[in-house]
Amino acid sequence: MFILNNSDSVPLYKQLYNQIREHILSGKLPADTRLPSVRDMAIELSASRNTVDGAYQELYAEGYLYSKPRSGYFVSALDQDVAPQTLSGKPSKNDYLPGPPSNFAYDFHPARLHPESFPTELWRKCFVESLRRNSQQLVQYGDPQGDWGLRCSIQSYLERSRGVLCDPDQIIICAGLQQSLDIVANILKESHSVVAVEDPGYHLPRFVFQNHSYTIVPVPVEPDGIDLNHLKASNSTIAYVTPSHQLPLGYVMPVANRLALIEWAASGGKYIIEDDYDSELRYHGKPIPSLQGLRPTGNIIYSGTFSKILSPALRLSYMVLPYSLLATYRQRYQTYFPSVSLLEQRTMAHFMEQGHWERHIRRMRMIYRKKHDILLQSIETHFGKRAVVIGHGAGLHVVLMLPDTSLSEVEIIGRAQQKGIRLFPFSDFHVTGQPETTTLMLGFGGMNSIKIEGGISILSQIC
């Protein structure tokens, strides 16, 4: 009935297991059939008792067999209609395969960093040191809120460089803004259901809050930031803002509006989410201090990231919760585990403690300032008065308005693509309506000077 093959790479007991299993599942061995004893089966197959016993034990452990004391093993009753199936009926794999990687000569994507910018050698050293020091810690779960040492380093950096005043206790290490917002959406949802977002504005907060069943209220952005009258007139009780460098328009919210926004939040337990995603990158004058620092005890949730300066692929960010939300956070997340690898957290802490982080910021600021200036010069040279640049002086992109062109953004993106130029659609930032003027978003982080100049030259010919 069963045949074992000594030259097969599958172990003998497993061969026997497979064959008996198949007989049971196909119904060839009906329920309650008594199997030969281990001894008899071993003789029949010219196999060792261990082989037979191994197969029987596994079939028994998985429930294909049952045993009766002093009677041996019997086939279990299985419902044949629900027998196992293979993958044959699955959809074609090709339906889901990712497309080939895009290959553009000129990539104006706003989320690209300088290609050689990751401090590989320093990171390697900090990692090896952190692994050496912490290998004993790797056998247990760490602090769900994040490594204490890293939180202390971030606290000190934020106070010194961003004017954020907080305790390490208020800091939560996250794997990117999406996770911070997930937590915020979760801990606020008992008493909040409407979120105001900037329009135009970053799309991720809209998606995350929608995924948590919030209503999204788009609020227009003026050159002094989110329109406060519009915000006050809405029924939203949470406002997501980018006050130090509005995404995508690059505006800075002046202090009067910041104070008014804080006052709005203070009246009636509303909350401000301050996304301070790239404020280290300010090319003329010093970085704009955070909104949180104006009212450290206010209802402000501050979010920062290492994605723009160091690497978006490390998935390392942080959030400062106001004390008023800490209890709810801890109650809801008490059984959760950390979201970021302890090794990566300790590596980052070490990187900061050694002073590498702030040196790296300065280095990056110089590199991007150069690219930024070349971009502006190229636009001046090739577009002249045909283009108006807004949002310059900071970050990794500028916004280009083309009041005279008859082409739509979609048409320009299409033409650009044919010339090997990748543009990220500015219209994706719009929640309602579209800009009246054709507007392009130009990220400059990922290209060198020659590419920037070349890309703008080509772009000026097709717009």
Next chain:
Amino acid sequence: MFILNNSDSVPLYKQLYNQIREHILSGKLPADTRLPSVRDMAIELSASRNTVDGAYQELYAEGYLYSKPRSGYFVSALDQDVAPQTLSGKPSKNDYLPGPPSNFAYDFHPARLHPESFPTELWRKCFVESLRRNSQQLVQYGDPQGDWGLRCSIQSYLERSRGVLCDPDQIIICAGLQQSLDIVANILKESHSVVAVEDPGYHLPRFVFQNHSYTIVPVPVEPDGIDLNHLKASNSTIAYVTPSHQLPLGYVMPVANRLALIEWAASGGKYIIEDDYDSELRYHGKPIPSLQGLRPTGNIIYSGTFSKILSPALRLSYMVLPYSLLATYRQRYQTYFPSVSLLEQRTMAHFMEQGHWERHIRRMRMIYRKKHDILLQSIETHFGKRAVVIGHGAGLHVVLMLPDTSLSEVEIIGRAQQKGIRLFPFSDFHVTGQPETTTLMLGFGGMNSIKIEGGISILSQIC
């Protein structure tokens, strides 16, 4: 009015900025006051024009000043009632500081791994190699679903070792079970609202689904797994189960029940979440194959982790979604970013490709089998017939029932603590009611043989 100090470490322009800012915020400089010209102020302070211009520029950029063409800078109107505050009013830091680390001589916590078990040297090599190969990739966001190479390695491992049949397309790399369940809760919530969980069972799924506003239905666990009649009688349309090693009782769900559970899910678009958290650790006989492998096209969400064998601090796990959920997943998460560091993902992929992962499993299985056997022997020696052990033969803990003791679990945990023994409360696994018999949970991963024997000896004297 303003005094600059050349020997102060704060730059001169910043000193001036700070002093003017303070005058504006305190009202000493009222709104619409015209500031002296840069030239006049420089003469007054005996400072350079650059110093004054730097201070003015920053105050202007932040909105403390406004400018009129050819008239200079004026103080902006700020609402003094809402002026910035410092941290003085914040709650005492000590209210939130974590307590001192607990220091137990005997730690029976079930989530502790063997202290020297992390493969530090191999991990370092794989990390350095992955950093060398991928430093150029670190300047952009990676695949939100996880690195393709790691997904291929996991697919191959799952097929070979766990009988899971899937495509790498179906695999999502996650930062632990909590994130997998977050995603599942999110993509199922449009058409599902009730989740069945095992009782007793793991607490994390209850918390995550509660955080997504699901109703939790506890279903009793029998020696053949979750009670199917009870499940069918409930109105739940999602079942979270641990079929290969029930947490905490250690039972294996036999194949007949697995097939019946699959059939339950197939009738009416219900879903099974199979948490296969530690099935690699089976000490007698081979690991029990997955439930997913019985019906790869069924409504089964399979979850696995590297936490139990490699390290819980790395935060590295994976989930296999059925094809029926992939479209919804992609639609809801299209704008999200990956959750796990690319470097860690590539390190793990490299670790698997080199064969280290499966060698490490075998090594860990031997180490834990030895600890497991010593624990059972110690219980036999010290408790004799006073204790009944269940859930042995697999994983990192066993369950000890003490039918004769008059002490409650809480009393025993308290007494044990006084003797330097840490016990994890078994009652935490119970959703409803409590076990009739006093029951202890004994994790053995974190202690060596002498500690295990010693701890059990002391425990037997206080129970």
